[in-house]
Amino acid sequence: MSQTMETEEDLLTLLHIKFYHPQQHCKGFYDLLPLGTRSRRSADDPLRLGRDAQTCTYSLVDPKVSRKQLALNAYRTPKSPDMLFSIQNLSQRVRLSVNGSLLGYLERMDLPDKALIRFLDYEMLIIRESGEAKASFEVDMEVLTVPPSRETCTCVPGRAPVMDTGMVDQNTAWPEETEETLVCYSN
Template structure:
């Protein structure tokens, strides 16, 4: 077999992680200035993809002094039962918690990343969507900034909330303003029910 038949070509559709950020103060701060927004970047599957504040230790950096030096790591892997490239996510922060959907991870704890996940750390909400592709020696990453928190998209799934058709917002006992003032639900979910 000659070399041209074994090399990856530009026509290969690699697995892509779509990583979409939201921070409540993103419009007035240059948090994402070091990220290659809106374009796909190829990343080797052999190396973990690290995200944090330290440009020397991380693959991609957030320009925010409140983010840990090394915040999180994404690790690619494959299983014998599946041709797909899958990922785990690990909390690399010694000081802060990281949550993936409803699971909270302490320092160095990791969990399999589902095809669509809501990751939270500090005031950040990050939606990570895995787009299947060829499981080769690399994958692609595409960064985007969201105008609204991705948790709003999933608020329709919470059993205690009912949709309001004219606005599309979620209301619980008529206290929408009180809910938004609370911040992320993970801070203290019992407040929502005691209002």
């Protein structure tokens, strides 16, 4: 058996994908997603998310979502053993943002280890955990009860909220005080 062949003992890279939508409690947006179950994906097959269950790996049951909304592509670089990911906007009519940077149709960018993705009223928090395997990775999906933008921003009075990635999110309003807590609101 070859040394480079992937074995069952190899630790797979894991993508935690956490969803939030303000009306998720009354609609079945996530009925077609494998929530709470890890699924193994081939690294050479893009992970597509959209409304069309025929062409997408994962589907959202929402007529506002584009047929093909976005794609996550795994890749490797010669200088790093890690499996990395890029994100591409597949929607002609809906822009998406990655940590505050807007992506138009077919635009692509590298995904940091922790990224807040926004499109329509959806927020997705994607967290990458490194692994050793080269041919496949795992995906774990869940639904959050609180918007991830609220959980991941650091609010300091008089300063713009900052994502855990250290990048300033230009789409987030200044924090407002409510009782004894600071809350970040998204535009």
